[in-house]
Amino acid sequence: MVASKTVSSKQETWLGALAAALLSLPVPHAQAATLAGTAVSNTASASYQMEGASGSTTSNTVATEVDEILDITLRNTGTETVRLDGRDAATFAIPFVLTNTGNGDEAFQLEAADPSQEVAPTVAIDVDGNGAYDPAVDITLSGQPTPLLAPGAQLNLLLRFARLPTGAGGATITARAETGSGAPGTFFAGKGDRGSDAVVGRTRAEATLPIAYGVGSGGSVAQLIKSQTVRAPDGTAAPVSGAVVTYRLALTAGGGTVLSDAEIVDPIPVGTAFVPGSIQIEDIAVSDVADADAAFFDGAAIHIALGEISQPTTRVVTFQVTIL
Amino acid sequence: MIKIHSLAIGSSALAALASIVILAPAQAKTTGVTLTNSVLVQHKSAAADGTTRITLVPANHVVPGDRVVFRTVYKNHLAQPVSGMVVSNPVPANISYHGPAEGSPAPEVSIDGAHFAPLAALTVAGRPARADQVRAVRWLVHGQVPAGAAARYSYEASVK
Incomplete structure (x- = not known):
């Protein structure tokens, strides 16, 4: 019972912090895609005259369901090559932004890799959006996905190194929709919002962001x-x-x-x-x-x-x- | 007997017509004038010659950006011709009208659901109306529709 309560308390803290992070996100004005699970229905009608009297009729109603399309973009918000000189290893992070460009609520799984580093870099949610890592505020994603992002929502993220690299190099961030990714058109029956199906979109529902850094x-x-x-x-x-x-x-x-x-x-x-x-x-x-x-x-x-x-x-x- | 009410289809002249009663056989399915509606989506596949083949398949599921075709087929099952036929189809919310589909005559369109005209003749706030502002379409069938005659009208659109 005690263990259970502790977990619950941690989850509340986690969710509370995330809610604050997501509320601070800008709402993109361009987002207007029809939400996953929406039904599009259509009924035609006709009127006519016959021997001076009028008649009318209606067609069958066709209902079409809008599936959830899985799409994502990653964007580097900093300079093309990050300089590491004089950085504070405790707070230094490279900011980037993940955008849910699909039409449903979706969580994303992130990975970071850097062949020159003994310990793989990590990804954290930049809760206060200041582009620097603050262990008291920001949340490191230790293998778990991001919280659900609404269609069009952006999430400020940070790439962090266990130890600051001492030479030039590059890291790669990869993100995938948790529902699924792969070739455009890949279909996940019943996995979309509101009971709809999910379909991988043009971005393959995955994105890779190379980050170059240099020293000196x-x-x-x-x-x-x-x-x-x-x-x-x-x-x-x-x-x-x-x-x-x-x-x-x-x-x-x-x-x-x-x-x-x-x-x-x-x-x-x-x-x-x-x-x-x-x-x-x-x-x-x-x-x-x-x-x-x-x-x-x-x-x-x-x-x-x-x-x-x-x-x-x-x-x-x-x-x-x-x-x- | 089936009682058929005139529908408010956006034309003041037609909407003013009173409800009437038409004598018809009990098998209502194939009597009178029937309308059959379908929504089709463009399905792209690679052809053997390296080109992309586009076919239309029933759109049970769509995603934003899909090109769809709304198709309405009418048939006069009566033993006599009808005239003044108007086939109307609203453009559903979340659908962006593009124009008549291949092989279909251009419909009159409406921005407000009441006033119909060719798209080029419509304005919105003093500017030429755009196709994506169209909220309803209709086709006026000129002349008589003979007994047994059928025709197909369709428009192309995309899922917003």
């Missing part, structure tokens, strides 16, 4: 990290003809040197066509022509003038091509 000011003064995502016409990530590839270029000043007249020149790959109007700098669209804004496409490569960058700012540029 050695190496190049700037680092350009390029990544890509592919979206095929059928919703998968297959690099087939007609698929749209979104490239993400992240330039980080790394050595304490201020960069001036920084420019990114990135040729588009052979066998692809640039998507007009797709260049964005820090999520803001810019034009393709050489004009007052910082970007243009010369027919073969995109050019991005980034001007002066002072450490440790990261500038992120995205653009799209279509596979021919």
